[in-house]
Amino acid sequence: MKISVSSSDELKRLDSFLSKRLVQFSRTNIQKMIANGLILVNEKIVKKNFRLSYSDSIDIDISSKADKSKVSLKKWDYPLEVLYQDKDIAIINKPRGVIVHPAPGNHDRTLVNILLHRFDKELKNALDPSRPGIVHRLDKDTTGIMIIALNEHAHWKISDQFKDRTIQKxxxxxxxxxxxxxxxxxxxxxxxxxxxxxxxxxxxxxxxxxxxxxxxxxxxxxxxxxxxxxxxxxxxxxxxxxxxxxxxxxxxxxxxxxxxxxxxxxxxxxxxxxxxxxxxxxxxxxxSIEFEHPSTLKKVKxxxxxxxxxxxxxxxxxxxxx
Known part of the structure; x- marks a missing residue:
């Protein structure tokens, strides 16, 4: 993706400017992309507080927005009940005895490994490859409802709701x-x-x-x-x-x-x-869980x-x- 800077956007910080243009990403995710060299200005690596100038050319590598070479997780073919799915989210029933994400001593038998098997196509470009789709957690032996974010826009919108404590559980x-x-x-x-x-x-x-x-x-x-x-x-x-x-x-x-x-x-x-x-x-x-859908903005339960x-x-x- 390429963006050209107009005169009205001169002197704006790079991360601030992009957070308003790339609504599918949170500002934190944009800052990670800048730090990982996935966002270039005039074909050069810059810092998140870089001040833009008129006609600057911004290149954004969305297809590989995470450094996956540092994380290699196996898929796990394990039974998973999917209660609902659309292009943004999946609602699952977390099984007992499964931790949510990889931890020391367990990298292959977690919910994340199950998700990589079940939602391989949807999660292959997750910004955080160590925790794709994860916006909240349940303890190992706690069962029940979990929201899985299938894209960065959904991840950002749902994470904000957890942060603002507007989600009802x-x-x-x-x-x-x-x-x-x-x-x-x-x-x-x-x-x-x-x-x-x-x-x-x-x-x-x-x-x-x-x-x-x-x-x-x-x-x-x-x-x-x-x-x-x-x-x-x-x-x-x-x-x-x-x-x-x-x-x-x-x-x-x-x-x-x-x-x-x-x-x-x-x-x-x-x-x-x-x-x-x-x-x-x-x-x-x-x-149960009730929240605002990241795309329709309607309450769903x-x-x-x-x-x-x-x-x-x-x-x-x-x-x-x-």
């Missing part, structure tokens, strides 16, 4: 013990645990975390609760459940592991252990029910069986 959590409150707000400051850096906790320093909750059903030993997180902190709902006194069923990291079944009578323990064997992880499901094993425990709570 709903989760279903199955927790230990009998909740008493019908609804409420849990708010605190979350920071990393100094002794265990993969764990988060209330802290004097960190980031604000806010969740609304509504009780679905309080069983005798387990409860079902809806959560509407207003912020998107790592492990937010899991920490809020723990610190509210009701850790999520199966959540070993936050005190909700199967060891808690030892607190109950033998027959109850056997029933809880059987339910745990079904899921082998924490019972948290991203049920998608939802997906939990899987069969989750529902077995969920229904046992609803039917007063546990």
């Amino acid at each position: 709903e989760y279903i959590a199955l927790t230990w013990r009998q909740w008493k409150e019908q609804s409420g707000i849990i708010e605190n400051i979350l920071g990393r645990n100094k002794k265990n850096p993969i764990q988060f906790e209330s802290s004097d320093t960190g980031k604000k975390a806010l969740s609304h909750f509504e009780l679905i059903k309080a069983g005798e030993y387990l409860s079902a609760v809806r959560f509407f997180p207003k912020t998107g902190r790592t492990h937010q709902i899991r920490v809020h459940c723990k610190e509210f006194g009701f850790p999520i069923f199966g959540d070993e990291l936050y005190g909700g592991g199967i060891k808690k079944s030892k607190e109950f009578m033998k027959n109850v323990k056997a029933k809880l252990d059987n339910h745990f064997s079904l899921v082998q992880g924490h019972c948290l499901h991203a049920y 998608f939802s997906v029910d939990p899987n069969k094993n989750f529902n077995t425990i969920y229904n046992a709570i609803l039917n007063d069986e546990i």
Whole structure:
């Protein structure tokens, strides 16, 4: 792509000028392209704050806008439920036990690897080849709704909505013990645990975390609760459940592991252990998401029910069986 600078655009910063011309890219993405030498002015590499002059010629290499030589990810042919797809987005049901993007020790068995197999054509020119299509995350054992951005315009528009906290999310959590409150707000400051850096906790320093909750059903030993997180902190709902006194069923990291079944009578323990064997992880499901479509600008909402094993425990709570 080639752009010529008019007299009205003289002295403008390169990144600022392009962010208004290339609406499919965020300003951050444009700055990365400049830094990677994918945007040239008069056939020369320049910096993002370069001041333009009349008749300057800007060349933009969109076809290879990321340095893919530094990242080589394998495709993974793994079952993935695609709930909706158009030219901009795909809505998927994330499976349990799969982390979202590559991390130390796991580069080949992640959601990103699945996406590269399922959406190979759509994601081949992703700006960030290490996380193509990813605009938000779910924990490894959390199932449910995720938005996948299939182009840079969609990525930018949806990322801005997450940043502005205009996206509405709903989760279903199955927790230990009998909740008493019908609804409420849990708010605190979350920071990393100094002794265990993969764990988060209330802290004097960190980031604000806010969740609304509504009780679905309080069983005798387990409860079902809806959560509407207003912020998107790592492990937010899991920490809020723990610190509210009701850790999520199966959540070993936050005190909700199967060891808690030892607190109950033998027959109850056997029933809880059987339910745990079904899921082998924490019972948290991203049920629905509502956002503004990046192209139509209309509000859209998608939802997906939990899987069969989750529902077995969920229904046992609803039917007063546990």
